[in-house]
Amino acid sequence: MSKQVTIIGGGVIGLCCAFYLQKAGYEVTVIEKGDITDGTSFGNAGYVSPSHFVPLASPGIVAQGLRWMLSSTSPFYIKPRLNVDLIKWLMTFWKQANAQTLQRNVPPLNDILQLSRELTGDIKNELGNHFRMQEAGCFMLYKSAAVEKHEIELAKEAAQFKIDTRILNAQEVQAMEPDVQVDVKGGVLYPIDCHLHPGDFMRTLKTHLQKAGVKLQLNTTVTGFEKKGNTITAVITDKGKFNCSQLVLASGSWLPVVSEKLGVSILLQAGKGYSMTYENVARNLRYPAILVDKRVAMTPMGPDLRMGGTMEISGLNSPILVKRAHAIYNGAKAYYPDLPVDVMPKEKIWYGLRPLTPDGLPYIGNHSKYNNLVIAGGHAMLGLSLAAATGKLVEELVSKKKTTIDVKAFNPERF
Numbered sequence: 133m134s135k136q137v138t139i140i141g142g143g144v145i146g147l148c149c150a151f152y153l154q155k156a157g158y159e160v161t162v163i164e165k166g167d168i169t170d171g172t173s174f175g176n177a178g179y180v181s182p183s184h185f186v187p188l189a190s191p192g193i194v195a196q197g198l199r200w201m202l203s204s205t206s207p208f209y210i211k212p213r214l215n216v217d218l219i220k221w222l223m224t225f226w227k228q229a230n231a232q233t234l235q236r237n238v239p240p241l242n243d244i245l246q247l248s249r250e251l252t253g254d255i256k257n258e259l260g261n262h263f264r265m266q267e268a269g270c271f272m273l274y275k276s277a278a279v280e281k282h283e284i285e286l287a288k289e290a291a292q293f294k295i296d297t298r299i300l301n302a303q304e305v306q307a308m309e310p311d312v313q314v315d316v317k318g319g320v321l322y323p324i325d326c327h328l329h330p331g332d333f334m335r336t337l338k339t340h341l342q343k344a345g346v347k348l349q350l351n352t353t354v355t356g357f358e359k360k361g362n363t364i365t366a367v368i369t370d371k372g373k374f375n376c377s378q379l380v381l382a383s384g385s386w387l388p389v390v391s392e393k394l395g396v397s398i399l400l401q402a403g404k405g406y407s408m409t410y411e412n413v414a415r416n417l418r419y420p421a422i423l424v425d426k427r428v429a430m431t432p433m434g435p436d437l438r439m440g441g442t443m444e445i446s447g448l449n450s451p452i453l454v455k456r457a458h459a460i461y462n463g464a465k466a467y468y469p470d471l472p473v474d475v476m477p478k479e480k481i482w483y484g485l486r487p488l489t490p491d492g493l494p495y496i497g498n499h500s501k502y503n504n505l506v507i508a509g510g511h512a513m514l515g516l517s518l519a520a521a522t523g524k525l526v527e528e529l530v531s532k533k534k535t536t537i538d539v540k541a542f543n544p545e546r547f
């Protein structure tokens with residue numbers, strides 16, 4: 133067995149793969165087109181959340197999505213376009229959004245979330261908590277009776293997976309957030325969830341990997357591959373050729389673009405989201421919270437506060453739709469009316485591209501076309517939550533070990 137691994141993509145998935153592969157004794161190279169200082173893995177909401185055990189493709193989501201499409205300030209948008217990959221993705225998503233598929237997909241998603249939650253704690257213990265990890269739990273807050281009913285049903289479902297929850301009324305939520313006014317009907321607290329500063333997490337991993345001898349080949353774009361039979365022998369980039377023994381594709385929303393160069397088709401769309409970070413907030417939140425009626429995520433990060441949301445399926449692009457980003461702010465103010473923050477100017481709004489699979493489960497596994505290829509991507513809204521487990525599973529796949537949990541459900545060739 134060769135002890136050399138090349139990883140394409142230096143997002144949180146690529147870096148966690150590098151972390152576990154290096155620990156297992158591999159000589160690791162990460163090829164990254166940027167410099168690992170920004171991107172989707174940096175500005176996200178920072179949740180490591182086993183509470184999110186229901187995949188995106190679930191019953192009712194298509195009808196809800198169609199209703200949202202009618203409003204320019206809703207949390208969901210698909211840019212209408214005649215694109216074969218988008219149409220294929222949408223058709224598959226629609227087929228997956230049913231009760232039977234959901235029932236099949238919840239247990240494997242729960243398994244990988246639980247494993248990753250535990251491993252993220254181990255990473256903190258090993259590298260030190262340089263990324264403001266806090267094990268405070270996360271609120272699902274609601275204003276309407278319909279959302280309350282749905283969230284309480286979810287809390288009951290969570291109990292089946294031994295996930296502890298606390299259902300709280302408005303006064304109880306307010307008592308836990310004494311510094312700001314909270315205007316809600318109630319909420320469900322998931323004590324198992326934790327949160328951290330994702331940018332600091334990435335910087336901690338980057339520093340550790342560099343010290344441990346992992347080669348970070350930055351500002352280098354992969355443009356092609358060399359193959360011999362069913363073995364990938366080299367990665368071609370704009371900075372030259374890199375021989376490779378084992379290859380891990382972890383290129384996030386660009387997974388289909390890179391895999392296509394290997395003749396491997398991956399069904400995936402980018403889902404753009406925004407976040408806004410307020411520094412040194414005078415009266416900050418004590419708990420992270422998802423404002424469920426508005427689909428807004430609130431995360432206190434030490435003295436700072438981040439709010440994020442929206443899902444725009446509009447391709448691999450960067451324009452910021454200010455109206456939708458401001459709807460995040462308005463959503464936050466509807467829940468916390470006296471929160472001391474102002475509308476964020478456009479130039480300070482961050483965006484990231486979530487790599488979305490049509491069923492909400494990631495792609496983690498070998499690809500049958502090659503004998504030295506592992507795919508690790510499509511983590512959608514859960515990339516940070518699932519990064520540690522993905523890294524560990526990828527190391528086990530590369531090493532041809534029995535994986536800690538069954539990875540069948542994450543087969544990258546399932547569509």
Ligand SMILES: Cc1cc2nc3c(=O)[nH]c(=O)nc-3n(C[C@H](O)[C@H](O)[C@H](O)COP(=O)(O)OP(=O)(O)OC[C@H]3O[C@@H](n4cnc5c(N)ncnc54)[C@H](O)[C@@H]3O)c2cc1C
Nearest residue numbers: 141143144145165176177178179354384405514515516517
């Ligand atoms: C607003 C928002 C909030 C979110 N909140 C959370 C949260 O609270 N918790 C959670 O778990 N997840 C959250 N997510 C999702 C999470 O951020 C993503 O799932 C995760 O960052 C994906 O990581 P990745 O490594 O797969 O992709 P990326 O971070 O995008 O990394 C892929 C890397 O591959 C590189 N690459 C691409 N093509 C090439 C090429 N040809 N050559 C070289 N390099 C290449 C890219 O430059 C990029 O750096 C959120 C996302 C958004 C947008």
